[in-house]
Amino acid sequence: MNRRKTVFDALLALLIVVAGGDGRRRGGPEFGKGLRFSGSGSFRIALFADLHYGENAWDDWGPKQDVSSDRVLSSVLDQEMPDFVIYLGDVITANNLPTQNASIYWDQAISPTRDRGIPWATLFGNHDDASFEWPLQWFSADGIPEIHCSVANFTVAGEKGCSFRGTTRIELMKAEIIRNSLSHSQYGPKNLWPGVSNYVLQISSSQDLESPSVFLYFLDSGGGSYPEVISYAQVKWFQEQSQAINPFAVVPELIFWHIPSQAYKKVAPRPKSTIKCPCVGSINFEEVASQEGEWGMMDTLLNRSSVKAVFVGHNHGLDWCCPHGQLWLCFARHTGHGGYGDWPRGSRIIQMTEHPFSLTSWIRMEDGTNHSRVSLLPVPINLK
Numbered sequence: 001m002n003r004r005k006t007v008f009d010a011l012l013a014l015l016i017v018v019a020g021g022d023g024r025r026r027g028g029p030e031f032g033k034g035l036r037f038s039g040s041g042s043f044r045i046a047l048f049a050d051l052h053y054g055e056n057a058w059d060d061w062g063p064k065q066d067v068s069s070d071r072v073l074s075s076v077l078d079q080e081m082p083d084f085v086i087y088l089g090d091v092i093t094a095n096n097l098p099t100q101n102a103s104i105y106w107d108q109a110i111s112p113t114r115d116r117g118i119p120w121a122t123l124f125g126n127h128d129d130a131s132f133e134w135p136l137q138w139f140s141a142d143g144i145p146e147i148h149c150s151v152a153n154f155t156v157a158g159e160k161g162c163s164f165r166g167t168t169r170i171e172l173m174k175a176e177i178i179r180n181s182l183s184h185s186q187y188g189p190k191n192l193w194p195g196v197s198n199y200v201l202q203i204s205s206s207q208d209l210e211s212p213s214v215f216l217y218f219l220d221s222g223g224g225s226y227p228e229v230i231s232y233a234q235v236k237w238f239q240e241q242s243q244a245i246n247p248f249a250v251v252p253e254l255i256f257w258h259i260p261s262q263a264y265k266k267v268a269p270r271p272k273s274t275i276k277c278p279c280v281g282s283i284n285f286e287e288v289a290s291q292e293g294e295w296g297m298m299d300t301l302l303n304r305s306s307v308k309a310v311f312v313g314h315n316h317g318l319d320w321c322c323p324h325g326q327l328w329l330c331f332a333r334h335t336g337h338g339g340y341g342d343w344p345r346g347s348r349i350i351q352m353t354e355h356p357f358s359l360t361s362w363i364r365m366e367d368g369t370n371h372s373r374v375s376l377l378p379v380p381i382n383l384k
């Protein structure tokens with residue numbers, strides 16, 4: 001028996017090395033970095049979706065919106081005191097940023113979390129690395145650009161103008177990771193680029209740091225500098241990772257990306273109708289704006305009993321969760337004051353317990369109220 005255990009341990013160690021367990025920046029799970037269930041066996045996550053910092057950075061109202069977003073983040077963090085925060089994409093509105101280095105705005109978005117000593121992870125949406133779009137109002141009637149370069153940092157292009165290069169996904173991630181020990185973000189494996197935020201984090205058992213209790217998977221659903229897709233390469237990466245670190249699918253897995261997959265359209269309540277059971281939520285004011293294609297990610301997730309739920313942002317006017325097979329498809333809640341729509345701001349909270357495993361979610365509003373509490377376990381088998 002002992003000998004078999006030793007062989008098993010050796011195989012496991014080999015698997016961990018093969019899976020890149022030593023490489024925090026290569027998309028493998030990080031071990032021993034300390035995300036774990038509390039002594040009382042709980043773990044709470046706040047999702048910050050669609051903050052859109054830096055919107056209309058040259059106007060008065062843009063920076064004012066950012067101050068309002070700071071207030072939402074602080075309010076949610078102080079009320080919920082989460083163990084972990086996930087920035088679910090569209091952290092900044094890069095297409096509005098006449099600046100050399102959008103990391104300054106990215107940093108503003110993470111600072112309320114960092115100031116409270118709470119660890120976090122980020123992933124990319126479709127606005128984060130979008131290139132700057134010159135606003136029409138900068139051009140006078142006779143078509144000569146006004147010089148607005150002094151409003152923010154800029155790159156001088158030749159003698160007479162300014163150009164704004166935009167900040168790439170890699171640069172944004174690098175600036176975050178280098179400067180923040182509380183950041184759990186990763187660049188993901190190079191073979192998945194231009195998709196960058198592809199990685200998995202382990203939440204360990206309260207009893208044993210080596211023992212995984214939950215895996216969190218982050219995927220880059222594209223947009224901005226490339227199409228809004230999850231590629232087949234990402235699907236394969238997920239399959240290989242999950243096989244390597246959770247071969248018998250016994251550890252629960254939660255999935256996070258920005259743009260809803262096409263499956264969200266299938267389970268969605270009719271747009272603008274009342275949200276009815278089995279879906280749970282409070283706003284349903286738009287059609288699902290889904291990814292441009294489906295390369296097999298949803299089939300893979302549906303096939304894996306350990307996957308419990310997918311969480312996305314992107315649609316500011318939707319905040320529901322609906323079941324899909326054995327898993328739940330959930331929207332976060334529009335958290336930032338940037339971005340379209342004026343529905344009240346809030347944050348989807350995810351609460352887990354370890355023994356027995358439970359997964360509950362609700363939405364915490366900026367004004368302190370909460371609603372849409374739902375247990376994401378278990379899904380009744382007879383639901384579609």
Ligand SMILES: *[C@@H]1O[C@H](CO)[C@@H](O)[C@H](O)[C@H]1NC(C)=O
Pocket residue numbers: 100101103104171175
């Ligand atoms: C952008 O800013 C970050 C943070 O200040 C810095 O680490 C990084 O080097 C800057 N990048 C460029 C291209 O200026």
Ligand SMILES: *[C@@H]1O[C@H](CO)[C@@H](O)[C@H](O)[C@H]1NC(C)=O
Pocket residue numbers: 299300303
């Ligand atoms: C689902 O699982 C079955 C059985 O393990 C396998 O044969 C099938 O190829 C899987 N389908 C997908 C899309 O992963």
Ligand SMILES: *[C@@H]1O[C@H](CO)[C@@H](O)[C@H](O)[C@H]1NC(C)=O
Pocket residue numbers: 369370371
């Ligand atoms: C959440 O809201 C309900 C009413 O909808 C209230 O009874 C409950 O106390 C609230 N919970 C927290 C933690 O604020």
Ligand SMILES: CC(=O)N[C@H]1CO[C@H](CO)[C@@H](O)[C@@H]1O
Pocket residue numbers: 099104151152153
């Ligand atoms: C708005 C902005 O980007 N301001 C920065 C421009 O660069 C100077 C010095 O490099 C910084 O101090 C500003 O914060």
